Amino acid sequence: MTPYLGCILLDARVSGSHLPRQLAALEGLNRQRDPTFGILLVDDTADQRRASLAARHGVQHLVLAPAALGTRLNIATSHCQSDVLVFPAARQQPDPASISKAAARVAEKRQDAMSLTTSPSGPLARWLPRLVRGDLNHTLCVSREWFERIGGCDPELEHSALTELLERLRACGARVVESSLNHKAGTVEL
Secondary structure, eight states: OOSOSEEEEEEHHHHGGGHHHHHHHHHHHHSSSSOSEEEEEEEOSOOTHHHHHHHHHTOEEEEOOSOOHHHHHHHHHTTOOSSEEEEOOTTSOOOHHHHHHHHHHHHTTSOSEEEEEOOOOSTTTTTHHHHSSSOTTEEEEEEHHHHHHTTSSOTTOSTTHHHHHHHHHHHTTOOEEEEEEETTTTEEEO
């Protein structure tokens, strides 16, 4: 495919107000002399500010008609040319080092997919999962081969599209590893 190790797919609607911080955190991955990741901003919001935000951070901007998250991600993956697809956690700042390590393991075929989880900290840690819809604390790295083998995301699902994708990967026998992101140290515990 391409020299990219992976393609990071950020959804503008799901990321919401966290999008500028997410793009800033990932900026180093695609501004290197030999970038290892392509970053694709998937956007069905019709918000003109998204185009300038994508240009400012040097990422590809894919404008789509309004659709469910599963449909948006399936369309976006057809615009990526890499063997590893990365779906960052929706409302958290991604950790480029952890994403790189996980994507490398998937690219080396040591795993078919990796789910990087971050546990919230602080006084709301116990209540946050109940307050937020969907599984927003997972970054998912999956091989394109497995993504295509199981038919991608369910095109009708919105908030649970990636959670359901992860469940189907496990059910179909993919080698899925869950790793927790050590939030203080910024490293993946493998």
